[in-house]
Structure formats: structure tokens, C-alpha cells
Amino acid sequence: MVKRSLQASLVGIQKAKKAFAYQGWTQENLAFKVNLKTRQPIWRFFSGQSVERQIFIEICSVLLLNWREITVNPPEEFTQSKELAPAQFLDIDALVKQVKAQRFEKIQDQCGTLQLLDISRLVKIDEIYSDVNILEEIASFQWLEFADLQNLTSKEFECFGLGEVSQRQIAGITAVETYSKLRVLGKPGTGKTTFLQHLAIQCNRGRFAANRIPIFVTLRDFADESKEIGEFDLLNYIREELFTSGISDVSVLETLLWEGRVLLLLDGLDEVLDRQSKAVVNNIRRLAEKYQKNMFVVTCRTGAKAFSLRRFTDVEIAPLNQDQIVAFAQKWFTALTKTNILDRQQQAVEFIEKLNLPENLQFRRLAVTPLFLHLACWVFHQQNKFPIQKTKFYKQCLDLLLSKWDETKGIERDEVYQGFLFPQKLKLLSQVASATFEQGNYFFEQRIVEQYIKDYICDLPNASTEPEELELDSEGILKAIELQHGLLTQRVQGIFSFSCLTFHEYLTARKIVASYNLEVLERLVSHITEPRWREIFLLTVAMLGSADFLVQLMKQRIDALVAQDPYLQKFLTWASQKSRVAPLKPAETRAFFLALARTPHLTPHFAFACIFDRGIFLDAVLDNLVIECTIECKSNFADAHACNNALSHALTIVQDAGLRQALQQLQDQLPDSEIRERFQTWWQTSYPAWMEELKAMLTKHRNIEHHWHFSPEQEQVLQQYYDANQLLIDCLNGNCQVTRVVRQEIEAGLLLPMKELSEREWQGLRPGRGGSALRRFPLL
Structure with missing residues (x-):
């Protein structure tokens, strides 16, 4: 029988205390990281008393220790030599082939199609997928002084942190082949889920990781089901997944995992509610540490990088480059338009030509994200040109990010906004955009943007008057905006910006229109000779119900x-x-x-x-x-x-x-x-x-x-x-x-x-x- 509890040896306790002191934690900290409600098991562990086996192993894992070296008389059945795959599966290649055959249709059905925004029919992933590149160095993990970023031009701002200049990019599949445990970060709409689906399909067809079984898990579904049954067990959840393909023998999965024959694709760590995230993360970590030979790929929005996955390598999806934009457009117009093939190809060529025109710079800024590139293709297809009234397009993009994108995917978020509606979110972001743009800052420190948020929520009904509560609320709202919408993003440690200069400009113009009065317009006109305000003027004039007064003010200022x-x-x-x-x-x-x-x-x-x-x-x-x-x-x-x-x-x-x-x-x-x-x-x-x-x-x-x-x-x-x-x-x-x-x-x-x-x-x-x-x- 496997021992139900384990006990640390005297030498093991000394090693554990040394590792514990090195981390600088309290026992409460350690209990939190092990997902314990009290610190009593931690106290028992360091006292040399018996601790439940799984908790003992988890404590050692968090302290980066080998539990076999810590425990008194480790049970023989837990030694590596005894943890073998079932004997009846002697030909592992034959088993992989058999399981793949049984699961082929399921994977094709699960990952082979996409539901694109505003498109009524499903689209085959092969018809629309374009390769993605990966940034191995994540800019938001770096430390830079605020002064180093203050004087960047708008062009330099667009390049900063996007891997266009200094950062080396590698192909997405190359990153998966290089790192067996990979967490892929990315902002909303950058194609994280589609990338995982592509990996699953390629593996299913033997074009990538041909000797492995692809298993695709939507972590939100796993968390919801686990909450219903009151137990978080990712391994059992995967067993149930195989059962739907007619694989009822539990030893099959155990064999595949021990032999390292699984490509486990875990999608949407950020989509798991906060109260369930620790349990989900612990399940992923335990599975990855126990079955190290397999390949693990987890996706997560960049703003949720605080969810720690030890021993996983973090990378980030790079913005689309020119070649990828061209490839995507060619596939989009070929797959989604009903004209003949020559007309489709011609429209794709015209799309790229017009996208690269100077007057369409703002569309090109957005087109580095697959979600907005799809939207731009859709709008262009309707009129065979980009809309003159750009403000409607920008508002549609913001509507997607602030509400509809999560709704279309059925994602439930933790309610940090306390009843914020779409117009209120727009108003808050416009206030931040206007204040920072007026000061000439494309980048702003975290404390500054939190102060703007605090000033806004102070004026809301039933707002707290306690400074500490307001500070916590403003910090939570900033994190929610970054995680849920990706509109404000941390470019380096402690320094934020809007994810795209186009949104910064549009929201600034929106604030001017919303605050329409003589003082506001005169302040705007005072910037008429500054090139960086050019787009603000164009957007403001387009959004005003009547622009007579503004253009007359502009004429007077110019003559002066x-x-x-x-x-x-x-x-x-x-x-x-x-x-x-x-x-x-x-x-x-x-x-x-x-x-x-x-x-x-x-x-x-x-x-x-x-x-x-x-x-x-x-x-x-x-x-x-x-x-x-x-x-x-x-x-x-x-x-x-x-x-x-x-x-x-x-x-x-x-x-x-x-x-x-x-x-x-x-x-x-x-x-x-x-x-x-x-x-x-x-x-x-x-x-x-x-x-x-x-x-x-x-x-x-x-x-x-x-x-x-x-x-x-x-x-x-x-x-x-x-x-x-x-x-x-x-x-x-x-x-x-x-x-x-x-x-x-x-x-x-x-x-x-x-x-x-x-x-x-x-x-x-x-x-x-x-x-x-x-x-x-x-x-x-």
C-alpha cells in the first residue's frame, strides 16, 4: 500500500528550512502558495510530524526540493524505478497510432474550425490561419527608468516593445519545439487560441510532434466543471476527455503520459476566475512536474502574467509583420468572399495597397493584431475602400475589447468595475488618454494612471471615502483593464501606455468632444502647429455634430x-x-x-x-x-x-x-x-x-x-x-x-x-x- 502520509527527516528539515529562509516567506505565505486554508500543515512539516502525502510533496515542490530527499524512508512504490507504464502496452508507437486513430475526428471537430466575428459560417482553420512569430524577451518584464521613455516619438512608440527593432523573433512552432513547457502570452485578439488549435491539427495530421497525442483543454471549462463537482483534478478531466473518444481504459492515458507521448494544449489561463485560478495553476504544475517528458503549452493574456507557472518558459506573440499581414489578407479574401478567384486575389492586392497609404496609417497600426486585421478586411470588403469616417471603426474596435469580445467567447470575468457600463469605461479611458496626451506622455507611471482612475471613481455614486479602499480599487481596475481589454498595457515594469497610439488619439479626441466648450476648443487650437496633434484635430472635427466653430478658430489661429x-x-x-x-x-x-x-x-x-x-x-x-x-x-x-x-x-x-x-x-x-x-x-x-x-x-x-x-x-x-x-x-x-x-x-x-x-x-x-x-x- 502507498503510504498516506509522509514525514520529514532531520536532515530534510534543515534543507527545507534553508530553502524557506532563502525565499523570505512566512508560513502563511507558504500555505497560500500550496493552496492551504491554514498554516497548520506547514508547522507540522517543519516540526517533523506526519503530513498528508500530497501536501508534503506540494510543499517540497514549492520550495524547489526533491521530496524523496526530504522524507524519512521514502516508500519504495514511489521511487522512479517502480513508476512504470502498464506492462500490457509494450509497443508504445502502436498505442500512439491506435489512440490517434480513435481521436482523429474528435480533434478535427474540436480544433479544425473557427467562428470569426461577424461571419455567419464556420471557417476551416487551414483556410485562414497564418503563422505567428514569438518574442522570447517580453518587454513588460524589463526594468527601465521613466525618463528613458519620455522623449520617444510616435513612430518610436509604435516600435517599442513590439520586437520590430531589437528583439529576435522565432516562429511559433519553433518555440514549442524548443521549450517543452511553454506559456504563450498575448493581448486580446492576437490569436492565442487559434495558435493552439493549429498545433493540435498539425499534430493530429502528423505534421508536427507526430509521435504525440494532441489533447486540447479549455481551462475555463475545466474550472467550471471542477467547481460543480467540488474537486479540481486535471488528470481526471483529461481521462474523461479520452473517454468521449471511446478510450475507457485509464491505464492508456497513464502509459502515454509516462512515456512522454502527449502534447497537452491548455487554453485561456486568464479566463479562469480568480477564486479558481490557484487550484487550476496547481493542477497544471503538478501534472507538468510529474510527467515531465510531455510537451505543455499554456496560453494566457499578457496582463495575467502574475499567475505563476514555475519551470514554464514565458514568451509573447509578436505583432504581425508586413509579410504576415499580406498572407492573412490573401487567405481572408480567398476564403470569405463569394466572387471568383481572380476577383478575390485582386481585392486582396487592393486591400494591401490602400492599407499602406499614408492616410490609412491608423488602420495599419491596428492591423498588426489578427482580430482588428480581420475587422479591417471585413469593412474593406463591404465598400472596397477604408471608411472615411474612421471614428466609427475605432468605436467598433473599442466595443469589441471592452465588452463584446469576452461575450462572444462566453467568458465570465471577476467583477472589478462594480457595475461599470460600456459608456462609463469609455469615459474613464478617455479621461486617462486626454490627461496623458495633453502632457505629451505616451508612457505613464503606474501610480499616475492609478491616480487618474481614483479621481474618476471618487465622483461615482456610493464611492468609498476611505483612501486605502480607493487605492485598492484603482489598482484593481487598472489590472482589470490590462487583463480583460488590453487597452492599457504595462510596457516595462511599473510603466504603462495605451496598447495602440490610435486608441490613445481617438479617446483623447472623444474627451474633447464630450467636454465641448470654448476653453476646451481654444486649448486644442493652441496645438495646431504640433504634428503629434494632427490626428486629434481630424478625429475631433469628424465627431462634432457641427464643426463650424472649431474650423473658424483654427483659421484664426493659423492667420495669427x-x-x-x-x-x-x-x-x-x-x-x-x-x-x-x-x-x-x-x-x-x-x-x-x-x-x-x-x-x-x-x-x-x-x-x-x-x-x-x-x-x-x-x-x-x-x-x-x-x-x-x-x-x-x-x-x-x-x-x-x-x-x-x-x-x-x-x-x-x-x-x-x-x-x-x-x-x-x-x-x-x-x-x-x-x-x-x-x-x-x-x-x-x-x-x-x-x-x-x-x-x-x-x-x-x-x-x-x-x-x-x-x-x-x-x-x-x-x-x-x-x-x-x-x-x-x-x-x-x-x-x-x-x-x-x-x-x-x-x-x-x-x-x-x-x-x-x-x-x-x-x-x-x-x-x-x-x-x-x-x-x-x-x-x-
């Missing part, structure tokens, strides 16, 4: 940027004068001439604007002529040919007789570049006067100025002025509610000097009827 500089006002006046002779929209023409004077090297990119007016095209050509004739003033034959060719090009376009004559006279003055000595003499003696004559001629006939000299400060202000005007136009061209009168008033006043703006206001001028023709400025 250059209002106090007389030289910049003169520059704007010149551009306005040039715009009056062209048939294009005045704002577009002003933008062209401002760019022409400030960045003449960009004139080849203005072809689109030039085709509308021969005069604009001529100005671009003449400006290019001056550039060709002033290239570092080098006296060589190539420059002479360039000047001559540019003059000839201008002469083919010009229609004004006086200008044509002046240009022809200038061309006639150029020496024969084939005679080197004559050319060099002319260049040294006559070129400066010739160049000044060319500039004077252009000023006289075309009012093209070439003497604009801006200081570095003015260059910076002009760039901010251009960028802010472009932002205003992008806001107007987006999906926003702006009345026609306000829209046309802003269009007519774009890039005008203050004097003309004042005159328009005094005269009460309004633009005539007709649709807006605002486009992106060619200068940008």
Missing part, C-alpha cells in the same frame, strides 16, 4: 501665426497678386506661388496645377530657368547647355511679345560653349550682369520675385503656416459637419495677408455659389 511679421505679410501679398490673373481657384493659385518662391526645386511636382493655366506653367518654367542658370555658378559647358535649353523651352511657351523679345536677347548673349576660352571669359566678366538682367526681366514681365530671403525663424514659421493650412483643408475634406457658408468663407480666405482678410471682413464679402475645389496644396 504670420500676422505680426511685415516681411511674411509682404510675401503673402505678392502671392495674392499673382493669384488674381489665373483662372484656378485663388487659394490653390496662392499656394502654388508661395511654394514656387520658397521651394523652387519642387516645381517639377506642380504639373497637376500647371495644366489648368498656361501662365502658371510658364512661371514654373521661368523659375526653373533661373535655377539652371545659377547652379553654384560653375563655368562649365554642361551648365551653359542647361541655360540654353531652359531658355529655348521658355521661348516655345511664351506668348507675350515683349517677354519673348527680352528672352531672345538674353539667349543671343550666351557665348558659344564649344569655344572654352571665350566661354570662360564671358562667364567671369559678363555673367553676373546677364543674370541680374534675367531676374529683372522676370520681375517686370511676370512679377516673379527671386529675392525672398527668409531667416531660419521665418522659415520655421512659414512651414508651420503651410502645415496648419493643410491640416485645416484636410479637416474640411474629411467626413465633418461644416456648413457651406463657413466652408466657402474659409476657402476664399486661405493664405491671404491680414490686410486683405480685414478688408473682406469689413466689406462683408462672401464667396459665390459653387462647390469647394480644395485639394492638397502642391507645396506640401
